[in-house]
Amino acid sequence: MRQLNLSLVLNALRLTSPLSRAKLAHATGLNKATVSSLVEELIDTGFVSELGPERTGRTGRPEILLELDRRAGGIIGAEIGVDFISVVIANFAAEIIWRHFERTVPATSETRVLNRLLETVRQGIRETQGQYDRILGLALGVPGLVDVFSGTLLFAPNLHWHEVPLQSLLEAEFEFPIYVHNEANLAALGESFFGAARDVRSLLYMSSGVGLGGGIVLDGQLVAGAAGLAGEIGHMTLVLDGPPCNCGNRGCWETLVSQEAVFQRVRAAIESGECSQLEDLTHGDLTRLTIPLVVQAARRGDRVALAALEETAFYLGVGIANLVNALNPEAVVFGGVLSLASDFLMPTIQRIIQERALRWLARPLRLLVATHGFDACVMGGIALVYQHVLSRPFRATRASTQNSRQTLASPQRFRDPSTPAPRHVGAASTGGGETRDEPQATTTSMRGTCQTPHEITALAVVKRDHG
Numbered sequence: 001m002r003q004l005n006l007s008l009v010l011n012a013l014r015l016t017s018p019l020s021r022a023k024l025a026h027a028t029g030l031n032k033a034t035v036s037s038l039v040e041e042l043i044d045t046g047f048v049s050e051l052g053p054e055r056t057g058r059t060g061r062p063e064i065l066l067e068l069d070r071r072a073g074g075i076i077g078a079e080i081g082v083d084f085i086s087v088v089i090a091n092f093a094a095e096i097i098w099r100h101f102e103r104t105v106p107a108t109s110e111t112r113v114l115n116r117l118l119e120t121v122r123q124g125i126r127e128t129q130g131q132y133d134r135i136l137g138l139a140l141g142v143p144g145l146v147d148v149f150s151g152t153l154l155f156a157p158n159l160h161w162h163e164v165p166l167q168s169l170l171e172a173e174f175e176f177p178i179y180v181h182n183e184a185n186l187a188a189l190g191e192s193f194f195g196a197a198r199d200v201r202s203l204l205y206m207s208s209g210v211g212l213g214g215g216i217v218l219d220g221q222l223v224a225g226a227a228g229l230a231g232e233i234g235h236m237t238l239v240l241d242g243p244p245c246n247c248g249n250r251g252c253w254e255t256l257v258s259q260e261a262v263f264q265r266v267r268a269a270i271e272s273g274e275c276s277q278l279e280d281l282t283h284g285d286l287t288r289l290t291i292p293l294v295v296q297a298a299r300r301g302d303r304v305a306l307a308a309l310e311e312t313a314f315y316l317g318v319g320i321a322n323l324v325n326a327l328n329p330e331a332v333v334f335g336g337v338l339s340l341a342s343d344f345l346m347p348t349i350q351r352i353i354q355e356r357a358l359r360w361l362a363r364p365l366r367l368l369v370a371t372h373g374f375d376a377c378v379m380g381g382i383a384l385v386y387q388h389v390l391s392r393p394f395r396a397t398r399a400s401t402q403n404s405r406q407t408l409a410s411p412q413r414f415r416d417p418s419t420p421a422p423r424h425v426g427a428a429s430t431g432g433g434e435t436r437d438e439p440q441a442t443t444t445s446m447r448g449t450c451q452t453p454h455e456i457t458a459l460a461v462v463k464r465d466h467g
Helices: 002-015 021-028 032-044 110-131 166-171 183-194 259-271 291-299 303-327 337-356 373-391 401-409
Strands: 048-053 064-068 074-080 084-090 096-103 135-142 145-147 152-156 161-164 178-182 202-208 212-218 331-335 366-369 441-445
Touching: 002 021, 002 032, 002 048, 002 064, 002 373, 021 032, 021 064, 032 048, 074 110, 074 183, 074 373, 084 110, 084 373, 096 110, 110 135, 135 166, 135 183, 135 373, 145 178, 152 166, 166 178, 178 183, 178 373, 183 202, 183 212, 183 331, 183 373, 202 303, 202 337, 202 373, 259 291, 259 303, 259 337, 291 303, 291 337, 303 331, 303 337, 331 337, 337 366, 337 373
Parallel strands: 074 135, 135 178, 202 331, 331 366
Antiparallel strands: 048 064, 074 084, 084 096, 096 441, 145 152, 152 161, 202 212
């Protein structure tokens, strides 16, 4: 019961801060004596700090205001994508204090990608460890089927990874808690905790990029399913004899609404003789198509770009309508790289949903664009660790900063016995936008300039040119 009451106090301070002890008692429904005892315990253990007296202008003894102590612990959110690695570190107030993003080549080996993740996490801890007392946990999102109970990546069709025990591998390197989830599930939690769906009770999140992932959040909790694999919406069959999918099936929804589906529509139109600004924007090399370029052309009125986005929006709308009928969510949040084209996609998606979903389910539905966009998954990682800490404040803190320093003192590297030891993967580009096997890297330390989750999307990412 005391653990539950501690959780109530911490959650109240997370949602509304600063608060006095009296206001905490009102917010939690606990009596003032209980709240005072709990607060003293949380102050002693470093989770809560006193700000000073509340200025009310009233006579009498002023109340002391309380807030979550930013230095209580660091929280790490990470994502391995098909062509990138992203890591952020937040303090206990969920302010981003460090971040690193780098592009990878999709064919990069599993061993090399995992070693880059290790190196990046260690770098982040080294550069921020003076800003908190301990690491509270790391949550990693990956684009595939994850056994969340063991933290094993069962199958990532677009990475071509099978049976990778990610949680065990990372636990062998770090002494703080490790969590591994599907990236779309984490993104759903991130938008529910910090983003567009903070006031939404029943949420369907979908992320469209290289593939199509989904996550379901009900009352602030991820819906995992019987085996922890719920949310694989991208592999619903929409066309019986449709395009082949990397999962081994045909006609999966993601083959019709991924970024590659957009690019295929553009290329087919141009090859059939239609003129498009995208030929100039890609310097005649349509393999260099990107969603930002398609959006740029669409904003200029390019008919090929507009038609490709229109057809993609149609299939997005059909799939969402099916899910609305099945799940009856209060809101659908649209994220991933295709959300950059939301101005062009949303009107058609909304129209198709209203046409094809049951009207009693479709009319009240809210269709939202993800607040954190490309960062939704790493913010979901922050949210997941936060949830574990807030639900069991003391059981979730089994490691200290000293443990992290001991890990950093003797770093290990994952080895693939079938290949030579991988060399260090650094940032490099050949110029002209083409990349070699080394990813492009951008690291941003935010010492002294903490950002809240809503500010992280405004951070400018500048690629270093090593050409």
